[in-house]
Amino acid sequence: MVKDQELKRGTILIVDDEEEIRRSLKGMLEDEGFTVLTEGSAEDAIRSLKDTHADLALFDIYLPGMSGLELLKKIKPDFPELPVIMMTGQGSYEAAFTALRHGAYDFFEKPLSPERLIVSINNALQAARIKTHRDELVRIEREDFTTIGESEPMRKLKQEIEKVSSSDSKVLIVGENGSGKELVARAIHDLSARKDFPFVKINCAAIPKDLVESELFGFEKGAFTGAAQSKRGKLELADGGTLFMDEVADMSLEAQAKFLRAAEFSEFERVGGTKTIKFNVRIIAASNKDLNAEMEKGTFREDLYHRLNVLVLEVPPLRERKDDISLLAPHFLKKSSHDNAKEEKRLSPEALEFLKEYHWPGNIRQLKNLMERITIMSDLTLISREELLTLCPDLSEPGGARARSRDAETEQLGARQPGGAMAGVSGPWARAEVAAPEPAAGEGPADLKSTMATAEERAIREALAQSSWNVSQAARQLGIDRVTLHKKMKKLGIEKKILDG
Known part of the structure; x- marks a missing residue:
């Protein structure tokens, strides 16, 4: 385990024109486990800060040439996170107030109290570390989704x-x-x-x-x-x-x-x-x-x-913890909506199930990127499976969810009879029976995609006819949302005048 004494370590720069004070402070701080650098002037201190690294600095106010206060003001733009403690043998409230106003962490009069100085140094270093840690968290806006998930692989990993x-x-x-x-x-x-x-x-x-x-x-x-x-x-x-x-x-x-x-x-x-x-x-x-x-x-x-x-x-890869997608996908949608100042979107149950079927070669990173794409590119609040496929063509690659969902759709439509007709199906899909096109001489079986498209178009046409062109009612009949139906109608070129004719 880490020892507390080891965690105090850091590099301290002492700037004082009196060699005896530099030597005394250096010995005391090295005994506390610090690495110590010393300089006798402000000019040398600036060079030292540029060439090496310091976690904290001790400046005497009255230095030959550039004063300690001038040094403090000069380095702050280049080293804004460096804690500086000021020292003086000619103390005054005005000097202390000026030093603190220009960014000094603390102010001490000589002779210095070793105990008080060590406490102040440790407090300054701890405050700087906490600020650095907090700034890092803000900078990367990290989402701790290692804790999101209740699948068995994730429970084991958390333990x-x-x-x-x-x-x-x-x-x-x-x-x-x-x-x-x-x-x-x-x-x-x-x-x-x-x-x-x-x-x-x-x-x-x-x-x-x-x-x-x-x-x-x-x-x-x-x-x-x-x-x-x-x-x-x-x-x-x-x-x-x-x-x-x-x-x-x-x-x-x-x-x-x-x-x-x-x-x-x-x-x-x-x-x-x-x-x-x-x-x-x-x-x-x-x-x-x-x-x-x-x-x-x-x-x-x-x-x-x-x-x-x-x-x-x-x-574990995402494909081995697919149950966690129900938690991860909404989490990423919510975060990307917040980050991009967009209205928060939701996934339909069908879209969520569709995501679970995909094999996720890019794992969580791929899922996060897709949810961000949906947040920015979709105009819908409720994301359907069809909208998902439109915005995320990645999901339709061979062996992915799209291929598997087509198989599921084929099973839902019913078993094919030898002549190609659909059997055992109820609702508008049943009335949209269509024979598979006969392959031309020398060609293979009819393309499944075109067969499915033909069946889909006939189902939509019949649903619209039965609902007297009430798109919302037709959409409910078909089991899809109104926006999706409009998109499909536009894609298939279905217009009211055609139906009426």
Whole structure:
């Protein structure tokens, strides 16, 4: 488990023109577990902030050249999230008020009280972490749909997430693209002791293989062409929290070797650097590939696999948890309606059942995207099965729900007799009996799609005739909604004058 003392770590920049004060503060803060940088002037402090990273700064108000207050005002636009505590040996209410008005977190008179200063530093760092965490939640507007679903696979996954969250061991998440692996990783982080610290992700497949190391470990100024200043890597950014390594199998073997060493010893060097940097991070890795097969091919290190393969979670594909679509689809419709300032839409029971029949190769991501498309493109409030197919041609791909629903429709229309007539059917569909067109010489059986279209047109014509052109009544007779019937009539070219004639 994570120790409280370890979670206090951070880098503090001290800016004071008195060397003895810098040395005294540095020793005290290092004893508390912080990394400490020191500078004697405002100008040097600005260069230091650009070249390195600080989690908090201590500025003396009266500095040679640019004052501490001027320094505070100058850096705030570039480092708005950096907590700054001001110090002075010539205290005054006016100076304190001015510092706080310009964004200082706290103000201390010298000689400093070590106990009060440490409390203030810890409070400032904690407040900054909470704000960063909150801003991240707002930025990604994440929908925690890992908790949505009552299917057996999801109940099992939720139980496993709760169990692994209470430990600090490495986790390997496996599952298909779009199944929600990152959301599972976030759920683990949010339930863990690290929840108030960063959740940082790196997608190893989205970064060129020769840049993965600099993204992971960071780099020093001048390490390579274009490295104009030092940059922290993902491991440093995640310190105290969780690093999520998505598509870990896509790392090069060289990067795998370096990451393995870092994971074993909790330390690394930046690219182009010699200083060893220690880190305290929980590692969660994910892959949509069979890592055993990758090891056999020689593209994934066996020792790294065993390092990561401590706790394994498998995220089920959507086709194995179809009962959850009844909860997921309305959730996505509601969210996309809110996000796009649209009227909230609902799925008809037939549309919802239709979605459950589809095989979802893109998993939850595909379902979410389709619901967003419906929200934006449909003018209807109640989404029928027909509207679904019109707006989402993805659903009609071979082997998908459309093919299966045609089979179901054929069964509903009745068994075919040798001559092609429909039998055993009641209602307007029964009166719309139609013989299947005879195939021309040398041709195969008549096309099912054209046969179904002919049957549908005859059924619509008869329903309209029987209802004296009352579209609403005809729609009820046919078991579809009025808007859908209008669309079908337009598509088939059915007009009142034709019926009257």
